[in-house]
Amino acid sequence: MSLEQLADLIFPEIDKTPSFYIEKYPKRNLKEGAKVTRYAPSPTGFQHIGGVFAALVSERAATQSGGIFFLRIEDTDQKREVEGAIEDTIKTMYNFGMTFDEGMTGESASKGEYGPYRQSEREEIYKTFAKDLIKKGLAYPCFCTPEELDAMRETQMAQKLTPGCYGEYAIYRDLSTEKAIEKIKNGDNYIIRLKSPGNPETRIAFNDLIKGDTSFPESNQDIVLIKGDGLPTYHFAHAIDDALMGTTHVIRGEEWLSSLPIHVQLFDILGFTRPEYAHIPTIMKQDGTSKRKLSKRKDPESAVSYYKEEGYPKASVVEYLLNIINSTFEEWRAENPMADYHEFPVALDKMSKSGALFDIIKLNDVSKDVICKMKAEEVYSLYIDWAKEYDEEMYQLITVKEDFSKQIFNIDKEGPKPRKDFAKWNEVREKICYFFGPLFEKERLEDIELPKNMELSEAKRIIEAYAKAYRYDTDQETWFEDLKAVAIDLGYTADRKAFKKTPEAFKGMVSDVAGAVRAALTHRANTPDLYTIMHILGEEDVRNRLEDFTQ
Numbered sequence: 411m412s413l414e415q416l417a418d419l420i421f422p423e424i425d426k427t428p429s430f431y432i433e434k435y436p437k438r439n440l441k442e443g444a445k446v447t448r449y450a451p452s453p454t455g456f457q458h459i460g461g462v463f464a465a466l467v468s469e470r471a472a473t474q475s476g477g478i479f480f481l482r483i484e485d486t487d488q489k490r491e492v493e494g495a496i497e498d499t500i501k502t503m504y505n506f507g508m509t510f511d512e513g514m515t516g517e518s519a520s521k522g523e524y525g526p527y528r529q530s531e532r533e534e535i536y537k538t539f540a541k542d543l544i545k546k547g548l549a550y551p552c553f554c555t556p557e558e559l560d561a562m563r564e565t566q567m568a569q570k571l572t573p574g575c576y577g578e579y580a581i582y583r584d585l586s587t588e589k590a591i592e593k594i595k596n597g598d599n600y601i602i603r604l605k606s607p608g609n610p611e612t613r614i615a616f617n618d619l620i621k622g623d624t625s626f627p628e629s630n631q632d633i634v635l636i637k638g639d640g641l642p643t644y645h646f647a648h649a650i651d652d653a654l655m656g657t658t659h660v661i662r663g664e665e666w667l668s669s670l671p672i673h674v675q676l677f678d679i680l681g682f683t684r685p686e687y688a689h690i691p692t693i694m695k696q697d698g699t700s701k702r703k704l705s706k707r708k709d710p711e712s713a714v715s716y717y718k719e720e721g722y723p724k725a726s727v728v729e730y731l732l733n734i735i736n737s738t739f740e741e742w743r744a745e746n747p748m749a750d751y752h753e754f755p756v757a758l759d760k761m762s763k764s765g766a767l768f769d770i771i772k773l774n775d776v777s778k779d780v781i782c783k784m785k786a787e788e789v790y791s792l793y794i795d796w797a798k799e800y801d802e803e804m805y806q807l808i809t810v811k812e813d814f815s816k817q818i819f820n821i822d823k824e825g826p827k828p829r830k831d832f833a834k835w836n837e838v839r840e841k842i843c844y845f846f847g848p849l850f851e852k853e854r855l856e857d858i859e860l861p862k863n864m865e866l867s868e869a870k871r872i873i874e875a876y877a878k879a880y881r882y883d884t885d886q887e888t889w890f891e892d893l894k895a896v897a898i899d900l901g902y903t904a905d906r907k908a909f910k911k912t913p914e915a916f917k918g919m920v921s922d923v924a925g926a927v928r929a930a931l932t933h934r935a936n937t938p939d940l941y942t943i944m945h946i947l948g949e950e951d952v953r954n955r956l957e958d959f960t961q
């Protein structure tokens with residue numbers, strides 16, 4: 411009985427050979443140095459920020475080199491699949507400024523010549539390669555029962571041995587072909603394992619584009635290639651896919667680094683050229699004095715949806731991730747304040763080798779910078795997009811008074827040092843609500859922030875006098891002169907030195923009087939420039955608010 415017969419018995423439906431596929435997907439015609447990278451998620455429906463991070467590194471590497479970035483769906487673990495996850499992945503990446511040149515474009519649609527791009531549709535391809543390995547004696551059916559596997563694991567644990575199927579534990583590795591055929595005909599369950607030629611005494615040197623030079627012992631594990639359900643394992647599938655799809659750079663999470671000996675071996679056995687590998691650090695979080703992985707369960711910021719709900723502009727998140735990818739981003743940004751982030755050259759070899767620390771405070775700083783550089787129009791439009799979904803009341807108020815709202819967003823924006831008010835859209839309401847009558851009127855008397863050491867009765871006295879002097883159509887200087895005149899009239903001074911020398915001679919400084927006006931018009935002690943606020947509010951509103959305050 412021959413291996414050929416065994417292979418035919420296992421895969422009777424497979425009539426092709428690997429060369430069919432190798433010829434079907436020719437070498438890509440790309441310019442020298444162009445990288446072909448991919449984002450290869452499992453469609454579990456949960457978009458982890460780490461996924462955006464990995465995709466961004468891959469996308470930048472491809473796009474910056476004039477290469478190809480494609481989307482492959484790794485759905486060989488069908489238990490974990492969630493409906494709509496593929497569309498959600500595409501939309502998420504698109505929202506973060508990434509588009510795929512090739513790959514899945516929907517639940518069942520795709521574009522590109524190297525497909526199918528969904529692993530569950532590539533079953534025949536994997537089986538073709540597995541069949542070939544069986545014929546060559548490089549793979550075999552393993553009939554281990556779950557009980558046998560458990561017993562093996564226990565023995566290995568008890569003896570503190572490397573777990574897995576290798577050496578004397580690979581009990582079906584040397585089963586005769588006759589016996590294997592007999593068992594299969596008999597209806598025994600089996601999976602397909604690699605007959606690993608590796609010798610752990612031999613070390614392999616390897617250069618990871620992020621981690622640098624490493625070396626590891628050859629793998630002697632008879633890993634599973636095809637599972638009981640006929641689908642391949644990640645190890646086997648990724649090697650075949652990345653080879654046939656022409657991936658030049660496998661950029662993925664460092665949790666795969668330990669599987670590299672297996673992957674390198676698979677590429678060699680399958681006769682493929684090894685791609686370059688770059689293992690990106692896991693996103694970590696400071697928790698007390700130690701660092702840990704961002705957890706889906708414990709950390710809301712691990713979910714991409716969190717950023718949308720909180721109202722971080724996409725550009726802020728991307729810029730923040732670029733900061734984590736290359737620490738040189740910050741310097742580049744300082745030198746190129748208005749440049750599009752796509753112009754920043756991402757360098758894999760400059761990436762931190764250890765964990766990437768995720769820090770919300772830093773994200774907020776980055777986001778404030780991003781928002782403060784946006785034009786008022788853009789702030790308005792992004793804000794209403796967010797508010798429409800998350801703050802219906804603000805959405806109504808803002809859109810009814812579009813010009814008015816844009817003037818608010820434009821406060822102190824055009825100078826050389828634009829105001830840094832918000833890091834995310836859910837902070838906007840608190841900062842600007844006083845501009846809107848319906849919200850302002852709801853505020854309670856006891857929440858009004860008066861200038862330090864000033865009684866409400868004194869503030870009212872100031873406002874009564876100021877209401878009489880107030881003129882709408884003045885320039886800022888005249889406006890201040892008017893305010894000063896009222897202040898002096900009421901026993902305040904504009905002369906800081908004099909006030910310092912004999913504070914008892916005055917009721918306070920002009921700034922206190924301005925503070926009272928600010929309190930009457932905004933209920934707050936800290937706001938942007940008062941003159942600008944009064945201008946935006948308009949004469950009628952200012953007069954009404956001044957009057958209401960004295961009631």
Ligand code: GLU
Nearest residue numbers: 450451452484648661662
């Ligand atoms: N499907 C794998 C994962 O979800 C992809 C790893 C890779 O990029 O090769 O982690």
